[in-house]
Structure formats: structure tokens, C-alpha cells
Amino acid sequence: MAKFLSTTSLNFYLEELIKKSTKNLILISPYLKINARLKELLEFRSDSDLKVRIVYGKKEMAQSELDWLAGQRHIEVRFCKNLHAKCYMNDANAIISSLNLYEFSQVNNNEMGVLVTRSADTEAFTDAFEEVSRILRISDLVSFGDSAAESLDVETDQALEEDEDESSDHGQKLTTSKLAKKHKMKTSDVMTRLCELEYLELRDGRHYLTDKAKESGSEVRKGRHGFYFLWLDSLNIEI
Known part of the structure; x- marks a missing residue:
């Protein structure tokens, strides 16, 4: 059964989702300004077999954020026009919420969402995965460096x-x-x-x-x- 998440539990389960990802991790958020803790977790996975894909939808991004993303060779970054969805998914769990992957939102805003598990919420998880796959297909790959x-x-x-x-x-x-x-x-x-x-x-x-x-x-x-x-x-x- 889907689990309701408040602002505090959203941040906790998002960290757990990243830490426990083994094969695929997809982070979809219109706005991107990833906090230091999540950056640390993502950097730690750079030597693993984990495939990380981040989709964002707003061109307004700090140069420091662009520089950080450019340095993460294990992360595939995509841009999706008119993106408003926020979804964070690995092979076992999906968090669907109002929370942007944005430091200010994680600290200051009142957010809510749900945690859907593949084992207990098979139909909902599959539907979410299909929509996430569609967003990936219509997104443009963003390249960095040379x-x-x-x-x-x-x-x-x-x-x-x-x-x-x-x-x-x-x-x-x-x-x-x-x-x-x-x-x-x-x-x-x-x-x-x-x-x-x-x-x-x-x-x-x-x-x-x-x-x-x-x-x-x-x-x-x-x-x-x-x-x-x-x-x-x-x-x-x-x-």
C-alpha cells in the first residue's frame, strides 16, 4: 500500500531511495539546486554500476549547479520542456510528490507526497514507470564539457x-x-x-x-x- 510522506519523511525517503538504488535511478524535477547531502550521495555512487538520469525543466540554473553536473560523468542529464512533474524512482520504489529537487524547497516549503513500492503497489508503480519512461523519451540530452x-x-x-x-x-x-x-x-x-x-x-x-x-x-x-x-x-x- 502507498505510504503518505510529509516534508520531513520526503527528505528521508529520498535519501534512502538514492542510497539503496542498485541499477537505475531516475530523478525528475523541474527545478534543480541539489543540496550538499544529496550531491554527496550521488557522487559516492560514481564508481558503481548504477545508472543515474536526471530530468529538469527550467533553464534558469546557477552556474555552480551546471559545473557540478558537468563533473558527474556517471549522471545523464536531460531537459524536458513544460515539465512540472516531480518523481524520484529506482527499480523498487517511486516517490511522487510536490517536492522539487531544490534546496530551498527541501528546507523551507511544506510538501507532501506518496511512496509507491513495486512489490506492494505493482499497478501504480508500473503506471508511474511508463510515464517516467515517456518523459525520458521526449527529453533532450544535455551535454557538458568538450x-x-x-x-x-x-x-x-x-x-x-x-x-x-x-x-x-x-x-x-x-x-x-x-x-x-x-x-x-x-x-x-x-x-x-x-x-x-x-x-x-x-x-x-x-x-x-x-x-x-x-x-x-x-x-x-x-x-x-x-x-x-x-x-x-x-x-x-x-x-
Whole structure:
């Protein structure tokens, strides 16, 4: 039988769910700002066979959170537009609740939820698993580091020139703002042109590298201020 969970018991059972996961762990929360205790538990599982997948739905995320996720190679991160569900599931249990995986919510909010077990609540658990699987299917994989697909906005890209000036390993590659200067264009116009040439695609107000761009040698780097694109100096963007 499903067990009702208050705010305090939600946090307890969420920790237990993570600790006792053996094969699969799926954490679905629109907002992400994982508290230190849960981060510690997730980091501890990095050398195990546990497959961890996190789905979130709000682009507004602190850079420190992005940096932490980028460093967790054993965690698959996905973005799902219009996500409002909160569900935390492993192979044996599922917590369905109002609780976001957000530090403020876990400490300050009044939350409630239910714990569903696979053995005692087979039908409900199966239905929850099917919906979680659907959310995973419609979510976009988020990449980090050298294989990152996401850039920051145009103004941030201009600010990232400082990263380029301090680096000496770019070879024959330019940031978007430097590419714009070379062609005597505005950075925003270059971004638009790169979309027209199918080197970038725009999704939910963010720019992503396409396969065509990656094949041409374009990449994403991470500097002190965040992620930024690098383009071959020889890239032809003329109309």
C-alpha cells in the first residue's frame, strides 16, 4: 500500500531511495539546486554500476549547479520542456510528490507526497514507470564539457573574450565574437547567420551546435565564465 510522506519523511525517503538504488535511478524535477547531502550521495555512487538520469525543466540554473553536473560523468542529464512533474524512482520504489529537487524547497516549503513500492503497489508503480519512461523519451540530452551542445547568450559570448585572450590552445579557432570582428559583423548577426547555415540550431531560446558544425571542427569550450563556441578561422559565413 502507498505510504503518505510529509516534508520531513520526503527528505528521508529520498535519501534512502538514492542510497539503496542498485541499477537505475531516475530523478525528475523541474527545478534543480541539489543540496550538499544529496550531491554527496550521488557522487559516492560514481564508481558503481548504477545508472543515474536526471530530468529538469527550467533553464534558469546557477552556474555552480551546471559545473557540478558537468563533473558527474556517471549522471545523464536531460531537459524536458513544460515539465512540472516531480518523481524520484529506482527499480523498487517511486516517490511522487510536490517536492522539487531544490534546496530551498527541501528546507523551507511544506510538501507532501506518496511512496509507491513495486512489490506492494505493482499497478501504480508500473503506471508511474511508463510515464517516467515517456518523459525520458521526449527529453533532450544535455551535454557538458568538450562535447557540450549549449552556449550562453550573445552578451555572455562577448564577455567570454577574456577566456580566449587568456588561452593559447585555440589554434586556428575563434570565439563567435572574434569571428564576428573578422567579418565586421555584430555577434548577434553572426549567430543568426550560423543558424541559417545550419551550424547552430535554436531551441527554447538557446543555441546548440549541430552535427554539421561538429563535423566541420566547431566545438564548445568551458572557460572561467562558462561555455562558449569555437569556430575554425577558415569557416565561410559570407552570404
